[in-house]
Amino acid sequence: MSLGVRLERVCKTYRGGRPLFSGLDLEVSPGETVALLGASGCGKSTLVRLVAGLERADGGEVRVGGTAVSRPLREVGMMFQEPRLLPWLDAAANVAFGLDDVLQRSEEGDRRVSALLAAVGLREAGGLLPHALSGGMAQRVALARALARAPEVLLLDEPFGAVDALARASLQDLLLEVTARNRTTVLLVTHDVEEALRVAGRLVVVGDRPARVLLDARIPGGSPRTPDRAGLGELRVRALAALGSARRSGPATV
Amino acid sequence: MSAEATERAAPALRWPAGLTHRPLGLGWAEPLLVPGLVLVAWVLSTSVLGWFGPSQLPGPALVAESLLELVRAGDLQRHLAASVGRIALGFGAGAALATVLATLVGLSRRAERLLDPTLQAIRAIPSLAWVPFLLLWLGIGEVPKLVLVAIGTFFPVYVNASTGIRNVDRRLLEVGTLHGLRGLRLARRIVLPAASPALLTGLRLGLGQAWLFLVAAELIAASKGLGFLLVDGQNSARADLMVVAIVLLALLGKTTDQALRGVERRMLGWSDGFRA
Numbered sequence: 406m407s408l409g410v411r412l413e414r415v416c417k418t419y420r421g422g423r424p425l426f427s428g429l430d431l432e433v434s435p436g437e438t439v440a441l442l443g444a445s446g447c448g449k450s451t452l453v454r455l456v457a458g459l460e461r462a463d464g465g466e467v468r469v470g471g472t473a474v475s476r477p478l479r480e481v482g483m484m485f486q487e488p489r490l491l492p493w494l495d496a497a498a499n500v501a502f503g504l505d506d507v508l509q510r511s512e513e514g515d516r517r518v519s520a521l522l523a524a525v526g527l528r529e530a531g532g533l534l535p536h537a538l539s540g541g542m543a544q545r546v547a548l549a550r551a552l553a554r555a556p557e558v559l560l561l562d563e564p565f566g567a568v569d570a571l572a573r574a575s576l577q578d579l580l581l582e583v584t585a586r587n588r589t590t591v592l593l594v595t596h597d598v599e600e601a602l603r604v605a606g607r608l609v610v611v612g613d614r615p616a617r618v619l620l621d622a623r624i625p626g627g628s629p630r631t632p633d634r635a636g637l638g639e640l641r642v643r644a645l646a647a648l649g650s651a652r653r654s655g656p657a658t659v
Numbered sequence: 660m661s662a663e664a665t666e667r668a669a670p671a672l673r674w675p676a677g678l679t680h681r682p683l684g685l686g687w688a689e690p691l692l693v694p695g696l697v698l699v700a701w702v703l704s705t706s707v708l709g710w711f712g713p714s715q716l717p718g719p720a721l722v723a724e725s726l727l728e729l730v731r732a733g734d735l736q737r738h739l740a741a742s743v744g745r746i747a748l749g750f751g752a753g754a755a756l757a758t759v760l761a762t763l764v765g766l767s768r769r770a771e772r773l774l775d776p777t778l779q780a781i782r783a784i785p786s787l788a789w790v791p792f793l794l795l796w797l798g799i800g801e802v803p804k805l806v807l808v809a810i811g812t813f814f815p816v817y818v819n820a821s822t823g824i825r826n827v828d829r830r831l832l833e834v835g836t837l838h839g840l841r842g843l844r845l846a847r848r849i850v851l852p853a854a855s856p857a858l859l860t861g862l863r864l865g866l867g868q869a870w871l872f873l874v875a876a877e878l879i880a881a882s883k884g885l886g887f888l889l890v891d892g893q894n895s896a897r898a899d900l901m902v903v904a905i906v907l908l909a910l911l912g913k914t915t916d917q918a919l920r921g922v923e924r925r926m927l928g929w930s931d932g933f934r935a
Binding site for chain 2: 457458459476477479483485487489491492493494502503534535536
C-alpha cells in the first residue's frame, strides 16, 4: 500500500519576499499521480521541496503517509529539473547511490542497478561518467536513481523539461509503467499542460502570491493518453485559462 | 528502448582550433628540450668560453665529479635521507592538519567563525618570521625544522581545501541529504570528492612550499640535508657543492610534484576539464 501526501495550512515566506504560501492545503491520495502547474515563481518547486524534506515550512504541516516531514524520508524519492549526477561516479554507481547502504555492496544491489539501467534504456552505458552522457541519458540515469529504492512517493520537479520530445515521451512512458506497477504516489511539477494531460490522473493549477489552488480537476481516462482523447479538450482550455490568470496575477520571479 | 538508439554519449571536449597542442616532433623528449639548452649554455659559458671561473660557476664535469665524490663518501645519501625524511614528515603533518581544519571550517559555520579569522591572521605573518621563535621555543633539533616545513605546507592546503569545500555545489549536497546522508557520511561521500580538485591543487602548492621551507630550515641550523650542503658550499667557497645541492633540489621537487600530479590524474579522471 503506497503512501499519500497531505499539506495542511502550509505557510512559507523567503526572507525579504512576499509570502509564497499562506495556509495552503493540498492532498494527494496514495497511488495518485498529480500534475502541479503554475506560473514561474509561484512556488511549485518549493512545494515539492517541502514534501521532500529539503526545506521546512514556516507554519502548518506537511505529512507523508501520516508522518510529519521534518527531514528527507526514506520512502520519498525525488528527481530534479537537472540530473544532478555525482560527476565522480559512473552511471551505474550513480544509480547505486539511490540504493540503501547494505544493498549498495551486495550482488542483489548490482542486479537491481543493471535492471534499472536496462529499464531506462542504458544497459550498455553503466560504465560511462556523467560528462560523457548526453542530457537525455543523464536524466534517464537520474530517473533510475530516483526509482532505485522503489519509493512510495515520487517527486518530480520539471524532470523532462530539458530533454528532446522523443526522449521525453519515452521517459514519460517509463514513468507511467513503473509507477503504475508499484502504485507509487507521484507529484509532478510541470509547466507543460500536454505533459500533465498525458501522464497525470489529476491536474492542479496554483497561482497568485500567496499561492492558492486555481484549478483542481480529475483527468478522464487511463494514461498515457493521446492529445485528441475525448474530454481532454475542455480540460485543456480550463487549464490554460487558469494558467493565464496565474501568469497575470503571479510574480515572474520568487 | 527506441530513444536509446537516437542518443549518443556526449563527445569529448577539445581545445579550440587556435589553441591546439602542436608537437615539435620530438615525442617524449620534448620536455627535455629546455633543460638540454640550459646544459649547452652552461657548458659553453664555463668550460668552452670561460665566461665564469670554477669558483663562480663550475662546469658540469666538475659538478658531476663532486657529486660522485659525495656519493662515494656516503655524504649525499645522508643529506638526501635527511631532507626527504623532513619533507615526508613535515608535509604529511601540515597537509593532514590543514585538511582536517579545512573540512571543519568548510562544513561548519560555527567552526568557520571560531577558527578562520585566527588562521587567516596567522597566514598574514610571513612564514619565515617564525624561524627565530621556533629556534627559541624548540631549540635547534629536528622538531623546529619539521614544524617550519609543516607551517609552509599548511596554508596553501588549508586555503584551497576550505575554499573548495565551501564552494561544493549545494545541489549535490541536496542529493546526499535526500539519500539520508549527513555529518561525516555526507563529508566522505559528497563533500570531499566534490572538493578533491581544490584539495589536490592545495597539496601541490603545499608541496612546493614545503621544499622552500625545508631549505630555509636547513640553512639556519642543520648538520645534514640539502640546505646544509648549500650553506656548507658557500662557507667553504665551493660553488660545485652549491650547484649539486641546487640541481638535486630541483630534481627532487620536480619528482615529488610529478608523483602528486600522477595521483591527481588518477583521482580526477572524472573531471570534465579540457583534455588537449
